[in-house]
Structures are given as C-alpha cells and as structure tokens.
Amino acid sequence: MRRLDGKIALITGGGSGIGRASCLAFPRAGAAVAVVGRNLARVEQVAQAIRAAGGQALALSGDMSRSEDVQACIQATVQQFGGLDILFNNAGVSPSGSVTAISEAEWDACLAINLRSVFLGAKYAVPELQRRGGGVILNTAGTFGLRAAPAKAAYAAAKAGVINLTRAIALDYAHDNIRCNAICPGYVNTPLNEGVPLAERDAFLACTQPLRGVIGPDEVAELALYLASDAARMITGQCFVIDGGQQAGMIG
Ligand SMILES: NC(=O)c1ccc[n+]([C@@H]2O[C@H](COP(=O)([O-])OP(=O)(O)OC[C@H]3O[C@@H](n4cnc5c(N)ncnc54)[C@H](O)[C@@H]3O)[C@@H](O)[C@H]2O)c1
Numbered sequence: 001m002r003r004l005d006g007k008i009a010l011i012t013g014g015g016s017g018i019g020r021a022s023c024l025a026f027p028r029a030g031a032a033v034a035v036v037g038r039n040l041a042r043v044e045q046v047a048q049a050i051r052a053a054g055g056q057a058l059a060l061s062g063d064m065s066r067s068e069d070v071q072a073c074i075q076a077t078v079q080q081f082g083g084l085d086i087l088f089n090n091a092g093v094s095p096s097g098s099v100t101a102i103s104e105a106e107w108d109a110c111l112a113i114n115l116r117s118v119f120l121g122a123k124y125a126v127p128e129l130q131r132r133g134g135g136v137i138l139n140t141a142g143t144f145g146l147r148a149a150p151a152k153a154a155y156a157a158a159k160a161g162v163i164n165l166t167r168a169i170a171l172d173y174a175h176d177n178i179r180c181n182a183i184c185p186g187y188v189n190t191p192l193n194e195g196v197p198l199a200e201r202d203a204f205l206a207c208t209q210p211l212r213g214v215i216g217p218d219e220v221a222e223l224a225l226y227l228a229s230d231a232a233r234m235i236t237g238q239c240f241v242i243d244g245g246q247q248a249g250m251i252g
Contacts, residue, residue, distance in 0.1 A: 003229040005030035008081040010073065012064050012121065013091030015042035017190030018140060021217035022088060022224050023047075027055025029225055031086065034058045034077040038091075056081070064091045065112035070120040074128060084128040086228045089121040090140040094192050099153045107154045114158035115165070122169050126178065134177025136228050139166050140220075141182040143243050159184075163239050170237030179236040181227050186243025188215045207252060210245035 009026050013019035015037035023035045027050045035050070037043040040061035050057035058080045062069030077084055092114045095106060102110075118139050129135030144152050145159025162182060169180040187193065187205060205214065223242055226232055241247050 002028075002030035003225065003231065004086075007031040007085040007228070008034075008077065008083050009086035009088060009228065010034040010036060010077045010084060010125070011088040011090060012036045012073075012117070013140075014046055015039055017192060018185070018188060018217045018220045018224075019088070019090045020046050021221035022090065023057070024049060024053075025218070025221040025225050026086075026228070027053065027057065029229070031228075032056035032058075032081045034060055034073065034080070036060045036062060036064070036073050036091075038063060063113075064089075064117035064121065065109075067120055067124075070117070071124050074121075074124050078128055083132050084125060084135065085132055086136045086138070087121050087125040087129075088138045088140075088224060088228070089118045090138075090224075091117055092140060092142075092192075094152075094155050096151045096155075097153060098151055101151070102154055110154035111158050111161075114155065115161040118162050118165055122165075122180070126169075126173060126176075129173075129178050130176050135179075137166075137169060137178065137180040138224055138227055139180070139182045141166070141184045141239060143184050143186045143241060143247060146184060146239070146241070146247060166239065167237045174236060179227075179232070181232075181235060181237070182239040183220060183223055183227070184239050184241045184243070185220050186215060186241070186246045188217055188220055190217050205244075208246050209243065210248060210251050213244070215242060215244060 014035035044059040047057035047059035141162040148156040166182040
C-alpha cells in the first residue's frame with residue numbers, strides 16, 4: 001500500500017517549482033492529481049508526465065485569487081475523480097518592496113494571490129472534504145512569514161497571514177477530521193528565484209543558512225507528501241520549516 005493510494009488531490013501552482021514537484025510526487029504515492037495553474041499548456045505538460053508514468057491527472061487553468069476559478073477547479077476535480085481528499089494551496093508570487101516603494105495595487109495583488117487564494121481554496125474545499133469524512137489542507141507559507149525580510153513588506157505580511165489562517169482552519173474543522181498544516185520553505189531552487197543572480201544567492205545562503213547546499217523543490221514535495229498522508233494523522237495547525245537551518249539562529 002502506497003502512502004496516498006485512493007486519495008484525490010488538487011495542487012495549485014502545479015506548473016512549476018514546488019507545485020510541479022508535488023504534482024509528480026503525489027501520484028507516485030498513489031494519488032490522482034488535479035494540476036492547477038495559470039498557464040494551461042504548462043499544467044497540461046505536467047499532467048501528461050504524470051499519465052506517462054502511469055498516474056491519473058487532470059490539468060486545469062485558473063487564477064486562484066478569483067473565487068469563480070477556485071470553485072470551478074474544485075468542481076472539475078470532484079467531477080473527474082469523484083471527490084477531493086487533499087487541497088494543496090501552493091500558488092504564490094513573491095514581489096519585493098517596502099511599504100513606501102509598493103503601490104496599493106501591488107499590495108492588493110500580493111495579498112490576493114498569496115493569502116486570499118488560501119481562504120478561497122479552504123472555503124470551497126472544506127464542504128468536499130466533509131463529504132469524504134475528512135481530508136487535508138496544506139498551505140505553502142514561507143520563512144518570511146515567520147521573520148520578515150527587507151523589502152518584502154507585502155509578501156511577509158501575506159505569508160504570516162497564511163500561517164495563522166492555517167491554525168484557524170485547523171481549529172475550526174478538526175471535528176470534521178480535516179487537518180490543516182503549513183510548509184515554510186527557506187530559499188528553494190525554483191523559477192520564483194530565477195531573477196536572483198547566482199553570486200547573490202550564494203552570498204545570501206553562506207551567511208544565513210547553516211547547512212550547505214540549495215533546497216530543491218523535490219525536498220519540499222517530500223515534506224508535503226508526508227503531511228498529506230495518514231502517517232501525519234495527528235498533526236494539524238502546525239507550520240513546518242524546511243530552510244537548511246536558517247531559523248535556528250545566527251551563524252558565523
Ligand atoms: N522558492 C522559494 O524560495 C520559496 C520560499 C518560500 C516560499 N515559497 C512559496 O512556494 C510556493 C511555490 O513557489 P515556487 O518557489 O515553487 O515558485 P514558482 O514560481 O515555480 O511557483 C509558483 C506557481 O504559482 C503559480 N501562480 C502564481 N499566481 C497564480 C495565480 N493567481 N493563480 C494560480 N497560480 C498562480 C505560478 O504560475 C507558478 O506556477 C509559493 O507560494 C511561494 O511563495 C517559495
């Protein structure tokens with residue numbers, strides 16, 4: 001028996017990075033997966049890779065900050081696979097800027113995709129999870145939600161919101177056997193960080209990350225897989241840091 005045999009998962013931001021790695025990992029553990037992203041061609045490529053490996057996949061496009069799109073993706077998943085057991089709210093963007101540097105529109109957009117998307121996902125997935133007698137909601141937050149960083153005002157605020165929203169959801173639906181946890185990655189090698197020059201990345205990691213090396217999206221997917229599985233059946237309302245030790249304290 002594999003860890004997610006018989007489970008149905010919807011993973012947002014599935015076209016790249018942590019979401020893509022999770023979309024590929026969950027079916028290897030037995031889950032059918034709805035791969036959701038903004039770019040249909042990209043999520044279709046991921047779905048095809050899953051099918052080619054013998055898994056079940058559905059590609060769906062949508063903007064997770066829009067209620068209609070979130071509802072439509074959840075409904076399409078339920079229609080295709082017969083229910084929903086796991087929602088992984090992973091889609092996100094990481095804009096930079098202090099409060100004086102960013103516009104009100106940039107603030108609103110950052111909060112909409114990083115935080116409102118988690119609210120919407122949970123709001124419309126919970127009734128489906130209740131119908132199944134329980135389920136799992138996973139949210140990708142980030143270490144910037146635990147401790148802020150320079151020029152990351154909106155992102156840090158949104159991810160801190162994701163962490164406490166995770167706890168609120170965990171408390172509100174524990175009696176329905178719905179678990180909700182957050183993952184807090186540090187610096188992960190994904191398209192989100194494509195613009196960061198390698199020398200800048202290495203200098204940043206050298207003075208902030210005790211463990212050598214760069215975290216890969218597969219390593220975050222492995223943590224997500226564990227939290228989504230019944231092996232974590234008594235874990236809810238928590239935030240799991242995967243950051244090479246950055247949060248342990250200062251180094252050097
Ligand atoms: N890479 C890191 O260092 C890091 C660190 C901490 C947290 N995170 C978080 O991890 C999550 C995944 O990011 P990643 O690193 O894999 O980068 P990524 O850019 O590869 O993935 C983000 C995905 O979200 C999708 N997306 C963005 N806006 C969307 C919207 N409105 N609707 C639907 N999909 C949307 C993008 O198309 C993309 O596929 C994000 O929430 C990010 O904030 C990343």
